[in-house]
Amino acid sequence: MKPSQPLLEVRNLNKTYVQRRWFSGKRFQVKALDNVSLTIPQGSTLALVGESGSGKSTLAKCCTMLEEPDSGKIYFEGSNLAVMSQQELRRRRPQLQLIFQDAASAFNPRFSAVEIIAEPLVIQRRGSNGERRKRALELMEQTGLPVEAAGRLASEFSGGQRQRLAIARALTLEPKCLILDEALSGLDLPIQRQIVRLLLELQARVSLTYLFISHDLGLMAQIADKVAVMYQGKIVEEQTPADLFSKPQHAHTQALLAAMPVLGNCTTAGGA
């Protein structure tokens, strides 16, 4: 892979959801992705913002091939995921991990923390039981989870700890890229900050690439190298945070900026 090649590149992605009902005249069609193209260089962080229903989650799922796009290409490390064989996909998938917003259903409620983190190794059949446990405990340390909690069930962790658990699990197979789908929403602000700090640390240490999906423009502006705005399935704008805040080009971006909460006399926007 050439150093100049982006790690993850999405080109002309289309996906439409059709809700069909027998004997009904209406057919509900939702165009979730409309000719979406994105580029994420290695080691960088791209933030994808937009309202609910703009298609962000669909994009996340398509990138990891949990959903199949109707058309378009998904290049990961130069290879098109959309046309790969099942075996090839199985080998590639560990490199590109997805972290969900809803940490509650992200784990099997009967599994303990160690089992959850070690599960990817079990699935990929790597290492012995002892080795897997060791790696799981390592990851718990790295993500700031108390090692004594190793045997606890997922449901016994707090929200912030669950996200750490999710991140730990995602890191098990040493991925190159993490897609975080609203992974910070629903967490208290101080917890959010902790997790963000953890993520930035990890990025520096292991050189991870992030695709952050969120509706929190302010937060994204602080951590992203580039921000893309999505509206009704289309990418309407893609700029650096500074440019976005000073020179928003699309009407929807302006609406988003205007809707950001203002504390006293200062906005959370950088610059003005």
Added chain:
Amino acid sequence: MIKTSTISLPLLLLGFIHLMVLSAGFLSPYDYASQNRALPFAPPTTIHFIDSHGEWHFRPFVYGLLDQPGSFGFYNEDRKHVYPVRFFVNGDEYKVIGNVTSHLHLFGVTEPARIFLIGADGYGRDQFSRLLFGGQISLFAGLLAASLSLVVGLGFGVVAGFYGKWTDEIIMRLAELFLALPWLYLLFAVRAFLPLHISPTAAFMLLVLVIGLVGWARPARLVRGIVLSAKERNYVLAGRNFGASDLYLLRCHILPQTVGVVLTQAALLIPQYIMAEVTLSFLGLGVGEPAPSWGNMLASLQQYHVLISYWWMFIPGVALIPVFLSYFLLANALQKRLRLG
């Protein structure tokens, strides 16, 4: 009151009943087919401790029976001879497991007396022995048939829920068809159109097969529902992201979710199927003579003179009550457990 105690009590009772029934050979004094034409409809034998002279015997004993003069099927006790009840006696041969046989019975009396704990039927056969042996047929027919239904239902439900789209549509339409069938009717029809006079073992197997295969639809629907919702959970998606195969996801994440429903369905289906076997045998379409089933033991009650005079012939029907009760309580407890998570 919702704790495990509510599950273990009915479970214990059921276990006890099934154990008794399985030990039929040992616990019963006679073979289920051994007739005694001289004593049709003998009443339950009274067990005495004090004889006609007023003496107390340590060992319980019974009297022989003499026909009441001028009547058929009514008896008086013959107080001349005392027949003590012995334990661990030698009696009719029975099969323990496979080809291993034994002659040992828990209790019995010396010939020519008979000990009919719950009376005898029209052929003079001991109802207690027939109750135990018959229980093997009735109870296990229900169990086996229910297992069949559940296995088939589980299979179809998982396939329909997991693979979705056309497979799901087809299987669900098929399930709808089977649910629409008046299954008792169909059961009768299929059973009767098979040769009416077949060996009891073959009849038993047939019964299990037919009952079981007709009832897969409801469990299948329920399992499908669970699989559908489990399939969309984030941890399944995450597993897929790690490269998990369908088999792994099914085995480790989805199937464990179905256990609760399957067990509850089992507790609900088994009594229904037991009743189906009893009904069929009662009407002569099930297990045939001389093999006993609680159904065909009740069949003689269709004659009025038996219905009026011989109350002990009701007992196989009454025996169903604790069995059904236990299964219902079990199903209740399981449902409560499921809902609480």
Added chain:
Amino acid sequence: MRFFLCRIVHGAFLLVGVSILSFAMIELAPGDFFAEMRLNPQLSAETLAGLRQQYGLDQPLPVRYLHWARSVARGEFGFSFAYNTPVAPLLWSRARNTLLLTVPAVLFAWLIAVPIGVGSAARQGKWGDRIASSGITALLAIPELLLALGFLLISLRTGYLPTGGMLSVGFSELGWWEKFKDVTAHLAIPVAVLTLGSLPILVRHVRATMLEVLQSPFINAARAHGISSRRLLFRHVLPAALNPLISLFGFSIAGLLSASLLVEVVVSWPGLGPLLFEAILGRDLYVVIGAILFSTMFLVVGTLVSDLLLFAADPRIRAQ
């Protein structure tokens, strides 16, 4: 409107499917009406073959199905070997008798179950509820067969009610009122058995549904607003509980023809049950299939009725 057309078509498909399925299953079993006759040494093999041919029993399965389907379209529902008449009139008269039994039983069962269920739910955990629930569970465990035999025994011992059959000897000479009393007396035992048999399940469902509704947030909110108990019950609780109860009612209708088979045979009530039983023993194929189809028709009707009622009762369904 389209909704109902769709349901009716669906029901028609279901009937066709069931008929094919039953046909196939019964045909898979070896033996037919003339199989037992083989044992009769006076009938030669050629006679049997001729009889078979005459009744079309030597044709392959799909052909026989088509003949039968045509007969259904003509309203005959096939031909009975034993009675030598078309099946339909046979089924209708017997079905009428069965309905005479099951309709009152269903009505009584619902009339008794709803108050008990509602009352139980309202007094959940208190003595009334506990006693009712235990009683119902006990009743649930008693097989209908036992109930039927038990009632027969009682009636034989006391001589109060006639034991079995539908009409007494000399029925035709009785006056209108006497006739009515006679039939009712004969009805007493089987209807009682059927009612008691279906009562437990109904009560449990009614109680469970009521409990669920009574504990739901919107009822709590309504109570907090200070709505009177009566208004709460009739304007809020009952309508919400209606949905599952209507579906349950649909099931009751569905089982109108098939639920009473055993009871009818035991008390010798001349309904569909004994006819089916006879036909089964005699391998009267088309009677058996006709009975199955009749019963399925009631299921389809039952589902349709409950859909209709749901449509009328639930504004959410109307809004779709």
